[in-house]
Amino acid sequence: MAVLRGRGRRGEGEAVGDDPLDAAQERRVRAVLALGGVPQADLPDGVQQVRLRLLERAARGHEAPRDVSAWAAVVASNLAMDWHRARHRQDRLGERLAALRQSDQPSGEDTSVLSLAVAQGLDGLPDTQRQVVVLRFYADLPVRAIAEELGLPEGTVKSRLHTAVRALRARLHEDEVV
Numbered sequence: 584m585a586v587l588r589g590r591g592r593r594g595e596g597e598a599v600g601d602d603p604l605d606a607a608q609e610r611r612v613r614a615v616l617a618l619g620g621v622p623q624a625d626l627p628d629g630v631q632q633v634r635l636r637l638l639e640r641a642a643r644g645h646e647a648p649r650d651v652s653a654w655a656a657v658v659a660s661n662l663a664m665d666w667h668r669a670r671h672r673q674d675r676l677g678e679r680l681a682a683l684r685q686s687d688q689p690s691g692e693d694t695s696v697l698s699l700a701v702a703q704g705l706d707g708l709p710d711t712q713r714q715v716v717v718l719r720f721y722a723d724l725p726v727r728a729i730a731e732e733l734g735l736p737e738g739t740v741k742s743r744l745h746t747a748v749r750a751l752r753a754r755l756h757e758d759e760v761v
Contacts, residue, residue: 602634603638603651604630604633604634604637604655607652609630611655611656612630612633612658613629615656616629616662616663619660619663619664619667620667621662621666625666629662629663629666630659632658632662633658633659636658637654637658673706700754700755703754704750704754704755705717707750707754708747711743712743712744712746713747714733715729715744716744716747716748716751718732726740726744
């Protein structure tokens with residue numbers, strides 16, 4: 584399936600099977616991402632995300648956007664906003680973990696390293712797994728309450744917990760924290 588590629592409007596470009604963005608469109612996407620605050624190192628991933636979304640759109644049978652360049656710029660802008668939200672969520676997670684430490688516990692280097700490693704491990708989990716881990720171990724909710732609140736079967740909550748804990752344990756061992 585060919586995707587139309589052009590400098591602007593659909594039909595002005597050539598049919599290309601591999602890359603839905605031409606060089607000028609890619610430069611524009613990079614500029615939008617950079618101006619949106621995405622770090623230089625993450626720009627290639629952002630450009631790839633825009634390409635992927637354009638290809639997914641074509642795979643679903645939708646027509647190419649009327650103005651591919653404008654569409655790609657809007658998608659890039661949304662990606663930059665998503666990047667900031669994820670960064671903010673990660674910062675808040677670190678703050679919450681630090682606040683959870685009880686004052687009577689030693690705040691030595693080992694505790695700080697472990698807290699940071701757990702926070703990074705949680706950040707690496709899928710949202711559904713992170714959610715049940717936080718509710719179970721940080722909010723101290725029983726599995727039954729989590730299942731009821733999320734509208735899930737208890738078995739699903741248990742499965743997500745098991746998978747998440749196994750992944751966290753592996754990560755902590757890989758990083759030689761425990």
